[in-house]
Amino acid sequence: MRKITLLISFLVLISSCGVKQTQNLLSSGNYDQAIDNAVSNLQTNKDKKGKQDYIYLLEEAFAKAKERDLNAINLLAKDANPAQLEKMYNTYLQLNSRQEKIKPLLPLSLIKEGRNAIFAFDNYNDQIIDSKNALSAYLYANAKKLLATSDKMNYRKAYDDLDYLNQINPNYKDVLRLMDDARFKGSDYVSVYTKNETNMIIPVRLENDLLDFSTLGLNDKWTVYHSNKQKGISYDYGMVINFRQIYISPEQIKEREFVKERIIKDGVKKLIDANGKEMLDEKGKVVMVDNLKTVTARIYEFRQFKSCQITAKIDYINFKSNQLLQSFPLSSEFIFENIYATYKGDRRASDDNYYSYFDRKPVAFPNSEQMVYDTGEDLKAKIKDIISRNKFRN
Template identity: 35%
Template sequence: MLSLLITSCVSSSKRLQQGEYDKAIVKAAKVLQKKPTKTNEVKTLKKAYNLANNKDLEAIKLLKLSGQPDIYEKVVIHYRRLINRQEVIERLSDEVLVRIGFVPVDYSQEFITSKNKAAKFFYAHAIKLLEEGDKQSARQAWDELAKVKNYFPVYQDVDDKMNEAYSKGVNHVIFMIANESRTVLPEDFEDELLKISLKNINKQWLNFDTYVDKNINYDYSIYLNIKHIEVSPERVKEIQYEESKEIEDGFEYVLDKNGNVKKDEDGNDIKVPRYSIITCYVTETRLNKRAIVSGSLDFYDERSGQLVKTMPIASEFVFDYRLAIANGNLDALKKKTRRLIKHEPIPFPTDLQLIFDTNENLKSKVKRIINSNRAILLN
């Protein structure tokens, strides 16, 4: 916040001295929109405008003298700066324009010509890259074609060529599951796991499938190898405790040293609250059972058949249920205990159900690991 404040306080003349011509122009123009007679700002604006224009025009001249075919991307940038800068000046009053000796220049023809030449170069270069036949060249071709489309949304068959470049540059990845645990998985466990949404981690050059498409030659496969499944015994633990609470329980008279009831200034008996302790005895039953599914996430390069990376993975689901029976004054119970005594007895989940319930956590971990290892899938 402080740096932003300091930056906003830098004067146009200071910007000019630092060689930040466009910032000086914007700063001076902002002041002159409100106070068009400020002589210092007029002088700064005039000098900064001329220096900035000369800098861009000189750069364009040197680029054209080089004779290189790839110069026009930079030429377009310089002409765009000239046009944008002129638009800032044109918004000022006639009085200011006269004082700085402003003469509008039509750069539109040179700008369009430069865009055409830049687009022609990038399109031709993209076509050449597509002919290389490798993925990296196809991706570079797509970038070149995107520049063409940025210059001209409609240009020859640029959309078709971009689709071709994407098709040649994308890596296809298949996600599969292998159960090596010697434990029978619950019915629909794999189907549920394969519902994992990998589309939201698709990036420009990565496409994930969870079911094999026979029309695709996959570049990488990711196997979730389930190697160990463990379900704990059913554990029941019973604990007993009491909860107490002090409550107001009527009143009692205040006595003097002679055992007589004290009076207040109005002659009334003085009374104070009487407190008592209430207690409730609780028997709490705790049910616990857990399942752990563990293994590895293995990344294979299908083109070479090589294992390129393996990552350990594990998912745990815990069944933890509590209920309680209370004897005594229920008003002594804490809020948490009140909730426990409302719980009904329920059976333990089966081993298969508990294993199935590890699914959501497992899917989340799979996505996180794949997402953090996307770079190796782009090769």
């Protein structure tokens, strides 16, 4: 019984906290948050006495929110500033959305007053359509005005306006064509190419791979990278991958010889006491123990090794001013290594994780071109990281 009483007290406390929070939101002018709180609490057991406070609060919050929105619309209408059309359109949407949020709960009964809560709903369909059409016309005209300038930032603003226009009013006039135009004019085009300042020939497939930016996914909303210049495009920036130095080590085979010794289990044997007699357990059986044995092996280890280091730098160039914007040093290394071994003696003397070396064989060293190409894989990842963290235009 005591547990039930405590549970009821706890639920009452939670309910009163929710009501208090909704009252505070209402008092502070956060009408829509107060409405959301009340609606959430009335979605279950709305006819319970404990929910009456929420109905009163919902009724009051709705009336005040509606009054505030309509006053704001009247002020915007008198101001007649086309830049405020979006605010007017969104306010009408808000008025309608607020009503739709409450409708599923109706009727809401106020028990003490013997009446249903009053919500003065209106049909805003015409106002929504009219304000949307006015906003669409304004956005369209403003975007065309921005596109008539020679400023990339204006083209980007035009694109954003047209994108929003297409969301609220799909396929309005030739908005899709204008969006393509704004995207093309507003984008920064970057020409990417390599320079070889080393005394070695860079493998063609490495150059092609490094310049294949389609695999890097670096193009963003307003930056497009081209490794081959395209007609009709005025490039804003250049990105030069300068190969400064390529060092390839000689092919090396290092040998070492060492002896391993280990105590291992080699079957079982009878346990003998100090007098040389067999020891028996409580059942009279001979006690058997592990037969430990010391084994040795002479191991001959061979290590094939070859490395390639590439030193480069990435230059960002502004083609409009012909100035160097930034430089980023870059280095990468690829190591070819193959370890194999033979032995004389008992292989069990070696560590368990060393066994795999006995199964390996010598392999052919990769040629220099392959080494440079393999180094380029790491180089490509580092180039992507540099570009991702350092944009041409902030």
